[in-house]
Amino acid sequence: MLEARLEQANLLKKVVDSITNLVQDCNFDCNDSGIALQAMDNSHVALVAMMLRSDAFSPFRCDRNIALGINLTSLTKVLRCAQNEDILTLKAEDAPDVVNLVFESAESDRLSEYDIKLMDIDQEHLGIPDTEYAASITMPSAEFQRITRDLLALSESVSIECTKEGVKFSCQGDIGSGSVTLRSHTNVDNEDRNVSIDLSEPVSLMFSLKYLSNFCKASGLSSRVKLSLSNEVPLLVEYALPSNSFLRFYLAPKIGDED
Numbered sequence: 211m212l213e214a215r216l217e218q219a220n221l222l223k224k225v226v227d228s229i230t231n232l233v234q235d236c237n238f239d240c241n242d243s244g245i246a247l248q249a250m251d252n253s254h255v256a257l258v259a260m261m262l263r264s265d266a267f268s269p270f271r272c273d274r275n276i277a278l279g280i281n282l283t284s285l286t287k288v289l290r291c292a293q294n295e296d297i298l299t300l301k302a303e304d305a306p307d308v309v310n311l312v313f314e315s316a317e318s319d320r321l322s323e324y325d326i327k328l329m330d331i332d333q334e335h336l337g338i339p340d341t342e343y344a345a346s347i348t349m350p351s352a353e354f355q356r357i358t359r360d361l362l363a364l365s366e367s368v369s370i371e372c373t374k375e376g377v378k379f380s381c382q383g384d385i386g387s388g389s390v391t392l393r394s395h396t397n398v399d400n401e402d403r404n405v406s407i408d409l410s411e412p413v414s415l416m417f418s419l420k421y422l423s424n425f426c427k428a429s430g431l432s433s434r435v436k437l438s439l440s441n442e443v444p445l446l447v448e449y450a451l452p453s454n455s456f457l458r459f460y461l462a463p464k465i466g467d468e469d
Contacts, residue, residue: 212240212276212302214267219298219313221266221431223289225457228428229258230282232421232459237331238278240302244270244455248335256421257444257460259338265453276302278309279331288324296322338460343438343446345372346408349392351435351449353405355426357390362419364388367464371414372439377407381419402433413439416464422447425459 216222229249236249244263250256264270292298292313301310308325315321357379361368365383372378380389397403428449429435438446444460451457 211271211273211304212278212300212306213269213271214240214245214264214301215269215297215299216267217297218294219289219292219296220294221262221451222298223292223294224428224431225260225262225451226282226285226289228425228431228457229260230286231424231427232256232258233282235279235281235329235331237333238280240272240276240278241274242272245300249333250336255418255462256424257336257338259458259460260456262451262455263453266451266455274304276304276306277331278302278306279329280309280326281329284326288326291322291324341438341440341443341446343443344409344411344440345377345413345438347372347377347392347405347437347439348434349405349437350403351426351429351432353392354435354437355429358419358422358426360390361388362423366419367416368419368422369414369416370437370439370445371412372407372409373412374409377437413441415439415441415445417445417461418464421459421461425461428457428459431457 232251233249236247239246244261247260249258288311295316296313297316299312306328308327311324313322361381364386365381368379368381370379376391376393378389378391392405394407395405425447432449436448444462447459449457
């Protein structure tokens with residue numbers, strides 16, 4: 211059976227909120243190393259991969275590999291019943307037809323319990339190749355969210371260009387154009403404001419701002435975000451989660467003059 215207890219329900223709430231616009235139904239793959247999720251959006255432009263390692267739970271028990279096929283809209287509705295600080299326990303039998311969620315209030319004797327019906331989801335598991343990226347930018351997630359939001363007001367696409375001068379986000383739209391350039395920056399008083407750029411060769415790629423804006427819904431999970439780019443391969447947007455866990459988004463670049 212599976213039993214996984216999270217000290218704060220808020221973590222799972224935020225993870226699910228940040229991917230529901232991209233993915234409707236997906237398998238939560240549970241094994242002794244933790245709970246993983248991998249799914250593509252309907253357009254096959256973006257891929258989301260999440261890993262909540264067993265260390266993020268206390269206790270964590272998974273006797274055999276289980277795939278929990280869940281509709282994310284249903285899961286969101288149930289998770290809304292939990293307070294952010296509630297303790298959340300997920301439970302499932304070895305051949306489950308439901309997953310059981312228990313919310314315990316940390317401050318009172320309130321105990322809520324819900325079952326969600328599981329689905330059979332035929333999902334191919336994509337092997338994501340290990341890529342040596344030409345450029346990696348680590349920056350405040352709030353800054354990335356702000357840039358994405360501001361440029362989306364002008365255009366549907368953004369060019370991300372990384373050179374030794376810095377990283378430039380620029381767009382061209384019907385009402386005008388805009389750009390934001392960030393250079394490496396170290397803030398001694400607040401490391402969360404640091405911008406670090408690791409570059410082996412210049413990169414310039416075009417991406418959909420609508421998708422990047424969706425990825426930014428994960429900003430509440432981590433104060434930092436890492437963008438990894440190489441010419442002609444998908445962009446990797448990564449948010450670090452507690453206990454070496456992660457939420458990653460992959461986005462295929464736009465080719466030619468698409469907008």
